[in-house]
Amino acid sequence: MLRQYELVDRVLDYDPDADEGLLNRAYVFSMQAHGSQKRASGDPYFSHPIEVAGILTDLRLDAQTIATAILHDTIEDTVATPEQITQLFGTDVARLVDGVTKLSKIEAQTESERAAENLRKFLLAMSDDIRVLLVKLADRLHNMRTLHHIGKPEKRRRIAKETMDIYAPLAERIGMYEFMKEMQTLAFAQLEPEAYESITRRLEQLKTGGGDRIAKIGSGLKLLLSRHGIDADISGREKHPYSIWKKMQERHISFEQLSDIMAFRAIVPTEEDCYAALGQIHRRWPMVPGRFKDYISTPKRNGYRSLHTSVIHADNARIEIQIRTPDMHAEAEFGLAAHWAYKQDKVRAETQHSWIADLVEILETAASPEELLEHTRMAMYQDRIFAFTPKGELIQLPKGATPIDFAYAVHTDLGDQAVGAKVNGRVVPLRTVIENGDQVQILRSKAQTPQPSWLTFAITGKALAAIRRHLRHVERDQSIALGRKIYDDIVGRLPAQLGSDALAIALRRLKMTEETQLMMAIARRTIGDAEVMEALMPGSAGADVAQAAPQSSAISIKGLTPGVAYDLGDCCHPVPGDRIVGLRRPDAGIEVHRIDCPTLAGLADRSEAETDWIDVQWGSKTEGATARIEVEVRNEPGALGTLATIIGQQKANIINLRLDNRDTGIHTNVIDVEVHDAHQLMRVLAALRAADVVHVAERI
Numbered sequence: 001m002l003r004q005y006e007l008v009d010r011v012l013d014y015d016p017d018a019d020e021g022l023l024n025r026a027y028v029f030s031m032q033a034h035g036s037q038k039r040a041s042g043d044p045y046f047s048h049p050i051e052v053a054g055i056l057t058d059l060r061l062d063a064q065t066i067a068t069a070i071l072h073d074t075i076e077d078t079v080a081t082p083e084q085i086t087q088l089f090g091t092d093v094a095r096l097v098d099g100v101t102k103l104s105k106i107e108a109q110t111e112s113e114r115a116a117e118n119l120r121k122f123l124l125a126m127s128d129d130i131r132v133l134l135v136k137l138a139d140r141l142h143n144m145r146t147l148h149h150i151g152k153p154e155k156r157r158r159i160a161k162e163t164m165d166i167y168a169p170l171a172e173r174i175g176m177y178e179f180m181k182e183m184q185t186l187a188f189a190q191l192e193p194e195a196y197e198s199i200t201r202r203l204e205q206l207k208t209g210g211g212d213r214i215a216k217i218g219s220g221l222k223l224l225l226s227r228h229g230i231d232a233d234i235s236g237r238e239k240h241p242y243s244i245w246k247k248m249q250e251r252h253i254s255f256e257q258l259s260d261i262m263a264f265r266a267i268v269p270t271e272e273d274c275y276a277a278l279g280q281i282h283r284r285w286p287m288v289p290g291r292f293k294d295y296i297s298t299p300k301r302n303g304y305r306s307l308h309t310s311v312i313h314a315d316n317a318r319i320e321i322q323i324r325t326p327d328m329h330a331e332a333e334f335g336l337a338a339h340w341a342y343k344q345d346k347v348r349a350e351t352q353h354s355w356i357a358d359l360v361e362i363l364e365t366a367a368s369p370e371e372l373l374e375h376t377r378m379a380m381y382q383d384r385i386f387a388f389t390p391k392g393e394l395i396q397l398p399k400g401a402t403p404i405d406f407a408y409a410v411h412t413d414l415g416d417q418a419v420g421a422k423v424n425g426r427v428v429p430l431r432t433v434i435e436n437g438d439q440v441q442i443l444r445s446k447a448q449t450p451q452p453s454w455l456t457f458a459i460t461g462k463a464l465a466a467i468r469r470h471l472r473h474v475e476r477d478q479s480i481a482l483g484r485k486i487y488d489d490i491v492g493r494l495p496a497q498l499g500s501d502a503l504a505i506a507l508r509r510l511k512m513t514e515e516t517q518l519m520m521a522i523a524r525r526t527i528g529d530a531e532v533m534e535a536l537m538p539g540s541a542g543a544d545v546a547q548a549a550p551q552s553s554a555i556s557i558k559g560l561t562p563g564v565a566y567d568l569g570d571c572c573h574p575v576p577g578d579r580i581v582g583l584r585r586p587d588a589g590i591e592v593h594r595i596d597c598p599t600l601a602g603l604a605d606r607s608e609a610e611t612d613w614i615d616v617q618w619g620s621k622t623e624g625a626t627a628r629i630e631v632e633v634r635n636e637p638g639a640l641g642t643l644a645t646i647i648g649q650q651k652a653n654i655i656n657l658r659l660d661n662r663d664t665g666i667h668t669n670v671i672d673v674e675v676h677d678a679h680q681l682m683r684v685l686a687a688l689r690a691a692d693v694v695h696v697a698e699r700i
Helices: 004-014 020-034 047-058 063-071 082-089 091-100 111-128 131-145 153-173 177-191 193-210 213-227 241-251 271-284 326-339 354-365 369-381 403-410 412-416 452-456 461-492 502-509 515-523 529-536 543-547 598-602 639-649 678-689
Strands: 233-238 262-267 307-312 318-324 384-388 394-398 418-423 426-428 440-444 566-568 580-584 590-594 612-617 625-634 653-662 666-675 694-699
Touching: 004 020, 004 047, 004 063, 020 047, 020 063, 020 082, 047 063, 047 131, 063 082, 063 091, 063 131, 082 091, 091 131, 131 153, 131 177, 153 177, 177 193, 177 241, 177 326, 193 233, 193 241, 213 233, 213 262, 213 271, 262 326, 271 307, 271 318, 318 326, 394 403, 403 412, 403 418, 403 440, 403 461, 412 418, 412 461, 452 461, 461 515, 461 529, 502 515, 502 529, 515 529, 590 612, 625 639, 625 678, 639 653, 639 666, 639 678, 666 678, 678 694
Parallel strands: 262 318, 566 590
Antiparallel strands: 233 262, 307 318, 384 394, 418 426, 418 440, 580 590, 580 612, 625 666, 625 694, 653 666
16 A cells, blocks of 8 residues: 555656645545544555546546545545535535435335436536546555455456446447456456456466567567568567457357457657558558558547557468557557647646537436446447548547437437438438448438437437337327316216316325326326226216226327327238227327227137227328238239239338248248328328239238
């Protein structure tokens, strides 16, 4: 453990103007506050915050951050109060300590809720001052270094998984790769102990059997570059065990089949030397196709810059080489911390990275702990691609992203209003996967709103959160409207007219505060119709009265959105013009079925608690829907084209087509057709039946 004078000397070595008094006061206060507390290892608890502070001195952070590290556990684990911290160390240190303090006292019902709430508060604090993240990462790193002292295996695994899921990706996102690699290695040893032991043992065998192979390759690389006037500092290493294991899992190969387990780094004086060195390396050894990355011209989102390439060295061994300048290397090792300013006036570093802002936006719109964790892990973990706006602005996205993800990455309003996209000048659907280097232009309309179908192909946390937020608002508004229609029908079934204050009295009886709350409950059937009748007019829900009071009129679904306020049954595919019935289930939207749907017969014997039938009808201006038809055609050239032509001539639109049976003479096609109403569907079927190639055309 660092002694008081050693810690202070470390800070003064790189920042002679640091507040020495602040550091001394923090050291003494923390030591006294923690007193005789012990860690699982048996060491004094006070040793932990001092070691965390020591880690941060390697990053050359300012005195306030070092003091925060020393004090970061005092509020939670001792009798110290936030007021004391503010009084003794100032508001900035107190704010940082509050942001870093572990949040284990939060009571939550599930592990995911606890993790999500910790992450939520942590991200909010981090978005205000990135030093919160730097201290927290150092805290987690030291905890991982001492994790083996914890006796309970399940607790070790929980901490390791949290580190792997949240803290290692956070370290990677701000470019602190050394932190990330050590966290991953330590967590991997706990989560996959057998794989960890196997890989580390084989790495040791390679070192023993291969002698100084890494040193030889490094010397040859240095000699090659020096011959061409490039002064390079070369270092080599085996990749860390988790990185090797991850590649084995992704490629489904064994350790012996993995060829690129050695990595080398060439640090050269200038950016021009980077490209010159790359040229000489590629002239000397064959490059592995697809493995070259230029992060100098297109830096990673966290600011990381370097050239990456893999070449086939002697004996068909693949080696990875990174080429960078000393400044690039400092940023690669310490990430955002490398930008910290040590000036006389203590100007704060620029800390608001755009990805942090994205995460904060996600946490503000996430509806559940699971959704928050899902989106933030997506935002932190996925590999990135680069796409450009028409004006040349660089947008970074995860692999597999679509134009809808691109639109939301540019601006939420642009995403909400997207109707299509042009990729490299060609109009494409919003579900098209963007490739690296594509130029993307979003086509927009003020009349557009986010659609439920977007959730099937959007992949970024920001896009998914924005779409779900809009759909939740729409669902709420439409559920209230639907609930009000059902409420009016319930009132019409009462034996007498209601008084003016009957609704207010009913809300009190039902222990509800707002009228909209009741309408939502009626629409989603979290409250029964009889219960509403009884609250409005006590005694009205008696058996005799209830049986004599059927639904008075059909509920119109005009103006409601399929997939939001109600769902059209996949079993019968109703379209406007069909006679329909609604199935209302507890805490769910209404399912709309055709009156002759076979599924309904199977539900006839269910109890009222499981099924609640309501009479619904299409609105007069209801938009179209999708019907499913089965068409048997003769197996001859042009038959499928004839089907498509006939359907198009009837102004219908093919959504999906599947070949079901392929007999020698007859093929059966199942086609989803978008039509305006049942009459148009009948015209489509009639036109198909009239064609020579069609054997049978029926609605499913």
